[in-house]
Amino acid sequence: MKAVVATKPGAPFELVERDIPEPGAGEILIKVAACGICRGDAATKDARHGIVLPRVPGHEVAGTVARLGTGITKFTLGQRVGVGWRAGGCGKCDACRAGNFNACRNQGTTGQTVDGGYAEYMVAREEAVVSMPDGISLADAAPLLCAGRTTFSGLRNGGAAKGDLVAVHGIGGLGHLAIQYAARMGCRVAVLSRGTEKEALARSLGAEFYIDTRGGDGAAQLKALGGARLLLCTAPNPKEASSLIGGIARNGRMVVVGSAEEPLEIPIQALIGGGIVVSGAGWTSIDDALRFSSDNGVKPMIETFPLAQAATAFDKMMNSTVHFRAVLTMGA
Ligand SMILES: [Zn+2]
Numbered sequence: 300m301k302a303v304v305a306t307k308p309g310a311p312f313e314l315v316e317r318d319i320p321e322p323g324a325g326e327i328l329i330k331v332a333a334c335g336i337c338r339g340d341a342a343t344k345d346a347r348h349g350i351v352l353p354r355v356p357g358h359e360v361a362g363t364v365a366r367l368g369t370g371i372t373k374f375t376l377g378q379r380v381g382v383g384w385r386a387g388g389c390g391k392c393d394a395c396r397a398g399n400f401n402a403c404r405n406q407g408t409t410g411q412t413v414d415g416g417y418a419e420y421m422v423a424r425e426e427a428v429v430s431m432p433d434g435i436s437l438a439d440a441a442p443l444l445c446a447g448r449t450t451f452s453g454l455r456n457g458g459a460a461k462g463d464l465v466a467v468h469g470i471g472g473l474g475h476l477a478i479q480y481a482a483r484m485g486c487r488v489a490v491l492s493r494g495t496e497k498e499a500l501a502r503s504l505g506a507e508f509y510i511d512t513r514g515g516d517g518a519a520q521l522k523a524l525g526g527a528r529l530l531l532c533t534a535p536n537p538k539e540a541s542s543l544i545g546g547i548a549r550n551g552r553m554v555v556v557g558s559a560e561e562p563l564e565i566p567i568q569a570l571i572g573g574g575i576v577v578s579g580a581g582w583t584s585i586d587d588a589l590r591f592s593s594d595n596g597v598k599p600m601i602e603t604f605p606l607a608q609a610a611t612a613f614d615k616m617m618n619s620t621v622h623f624r625a626v627l628t629m630g631a
């Protein structure tokens with residue numbers, strides 16, 4: 300099979316030929332149809348967090364079951380499936396024993412501790428595999444397995460309820476999904492982004508309000524709308540995200556999903572007097588995110604690339620010139 304591999308820290312991905320892997324006990328061989336490219340894949344490219352190279356990146360994997368290892372009970376040959384960030388838990392650590400499998404201390408990570416989906420085939424543990432709803436194509440499903448699930452989790456765990464004003468900061472790979480989820484959850488959505496070019500798109504995805512942040516008064520404009528019950532920060536711009544805290548309603552919440560190196564600056568009074576909670580997205584069931592997407596017509600806007608162009612596609616994603624998620628398709 301063809302696979303794209305990170306070989307040396309920081310070096311461009313290489314296209315190689317490999318044997319198709321064998322599924323062991325409790326494992327499934329997946330014929331990959333599509334794999335999304337995510338910022339998280341940069342960790343594999345740079346061999347961060349102790350990642351050992353060579354490694355096949357990719358944790359937004361959609362495909363069909365090609366072979367079953369022994370002991371598989373939940374899946375059948377040919378079934379449409381997906382694999383996200385989690386590569387399976389141990390079932391034995393304190394987190395697992397408390398029923399919190401997403402926090403397993405010994406869980407693998409797809410495309411980091413085990414080979415991921417930048418390949419024609421990959422092996423995954425059964426507990427890491429999700430069944431794909433019918434109403435969604437495999438290419439569209441791929442970004443939902445990380446970007447979709449993350450924004451969905453941020454809204455669900457952030458307590459977004461019908462009628463709430465939800466502010467979405469940024470309208471890129473994560474933001475364009477967050478707007479759709481929030482609108483379809485029945486929230487009133489305000490989008491904050493630099494410039495006016497993306498206003499029409501934001502509104503077509505379900506935004507009721509659009510705020511151009513170039514003037515620097517995004518917080519005041521949110522306040523004028525009554526204040527956001529939830530501010531979901533998807534842009535990798537902590538400085539601007541910090542400037543929006545004043546636009547969150549009392550006892551509201553700021554959920555950060557856009558990763559960046561720089562820290563946030565939180566005024567202490569926002570926490571003490573304002574009762575504002577700041578958090579990451581946390582986890583929800585990946586099955587819930589997929590089903591919600593399928594039932595409510597949430598669809599990522601994707602740009603597809605053949606597997607051989609993974610290195611180019613990855614660079615485009617890192618430079619934020621992809622509209623809006625890059626997806627590798629394996630083709631025939
Ligand atoms: Zn990701």
Ligand SMILES: [Zn+2]
Nearest residue numbers: 389392395403
């Ligand atoms: Zn565990």
